[in-house]
Amino acid sequence: MNEPLPKPELLDRLLAAVEAAGWQTLIVERSHPFLLRLFKREEQGFLNVRIYVWNCTSGGRNRPADEYRVQLTGVVPKVATGETTLLLGWHEGYGVFVGFDIRKHKGQASASPSIQVKEASLLNAHNHAFSAYERANGEIAVCFCPEFIVEYALNLAKLHGFTAEDQAEVEILNSMDEVDEKEIMAKVRDRERREVIASIRRRYREHDFRRRVLAAYSATCAFCGLQLKLVEAAHIVPVAAESSTDETVNGVALCSLHHKAYDQNLLSFDDVFRIEISAAAVSELRRLNLVGGLASFQRSLKSAIILPADKRDYPAKPYIMERRRVCRWRP
Numbered sequence: 639m640n641e642p643l644p645k646p647e648l649l650d651r652l653l654a655a656v657e658a659a660g661w662q663t664l665i666v667e668r669s670h671p672f673l674l675r676l677f678k679r680e681e682q683g684f685l686n687v688r689i690y691v692w693n694c695t696s697g698g699r700n701r702p703a704d705e706y707r708v709q710l711t712g713v714v715p716k717v718a719t720g721e722t723t724l725l726l727g728w729h730e731g732y733g734v735f736v737g738f739d740i741r742k743h744k745g746q747a748s749a750s751p752s753i754q755v756k757e758a759s760l761l762n763a764h765n766h767a768f769s770a771y772e773r774a775n776g777e778i779a780v781c782f783c784p785e786f787i788v789e790y791a792l793n794l795a796k797l798h799g800f801t802a803e804d805q806a807e808v809e810i811l812n813s814m815d816e817v818d819e820k821e822i823m824a825k826v827r828d829r830e831r832r833e834v835i836a837s838i839r840r841r842y843r844e845h846d847f848r849r850r851v852l853a854a855y856s857a858t859c860a861f862c863g864l865q866l867k868l869v870e871a872a873h874i875v876p877v878a879a880e881s882s883t884d885e886t887v888n889g890v891a892l893c894s895l896h897h898k899a900y901d902q903n904l905l906s907f908d909d910v911f912r913i914e915i916s917a918a919a920v921s922e923l924r925r926l927n928l929v930g931g932l933a934s935f936q937r938s939l940k941s942a943i944i945l946p947a948d949k950r951d952y953p954a955k956p957y958i959m960e961r962r963r964v965c966r967w968r969p
């Protein structure tokens with residue numbers, strides 16, 4: 639059994655979750671319930687999120703062994719306008735959150751208010767990213783891996799709006815790593831819920847691709863060797879192309895700078911993995927008087943990409959060639 643985490647550490651888990659989701663945070667209120675402002679780089683708009691969070695602790699005496707509970711101690715949850723309110727439990731062992739429907743718990747102030755959590759659902763979220771189940775009061779509880787926290791917050795009402803009659807839909811939420819787009823279209827009749835599930839499914843694929851590619855390259859830029867958590871997973875054949883896939887062999891880990899240079903066709907690599915800088919692009923930049931820093935930029939590049947430790951993760955040659963075709967690479 640893990641020791642319950644103090645509130646500042648729960649805040650750390652929340653901040654790490656938002657970062658894993660690819661968003662940034664401003665801490666507006668550091669005392670519990672936390673108020674965080676979530677935003678994404680330079681994009682317009684943000685989300686004010688009020689977060690009530692407690693540890694999932696073991697059920698205690700007279701409780702089934704496969705049950706945890708979240709004790710709503712210290713504060714009575716309420717909903718404020720202009721804020722998205724999350725009511726969460728964190729399970730340190732499984733590394734997942736469980737989210738409850740605030741509408742069912744606001745103002746809950748009995749002597750020892752607590753919410754039971756099924757261990758099976760926490761485990762399912764740990765293994766399959768996402769999981770939902772119906773509690774005895776008809777409430778839908780949603781368990782999720784940290785990188786889904788923003789997706790959860792954005793779709794809060796719709797996710798908790800699932801009902802027992804939507805069992806097939808709840809099943810799909812429980813197998814995000816297996817369902818495909820067609821199955822979602824076939825099984826989920828309600829349009830709004832279909833969109834939510836499809837959006838979570840897309841997010842799942844993005845995170846899964848990123849996780850595999852960064853693991854294959856030890857979070858190291860294949861062009862320059864940089865780590866420093868400045869490395870991203872780039873698709874070789876871009877996502878927008880019909881022929882794109884989320885296989886690890888259609889990915890390469892690149893630092894933010896080299897990812898951008900790769901996207902802009904300033905850099906590429908050939909089917910024997912040699913890194914090339916586009917002479918055509920450089921001469922165009924020269925014409926625009928925009929070649930400042932070019933020499934050190936060139937010096938930072940390896941002659942060939944740093945390959946994954948496992949040969950099975952090497953970029954696939956057909957994808958390398960396909961990229962050069964669809965992106966109209968100019969040597």
Ligand SMILES: [Zn+2]
Binds near residue numbers: 895
């Ligand atoms: Zn780099």
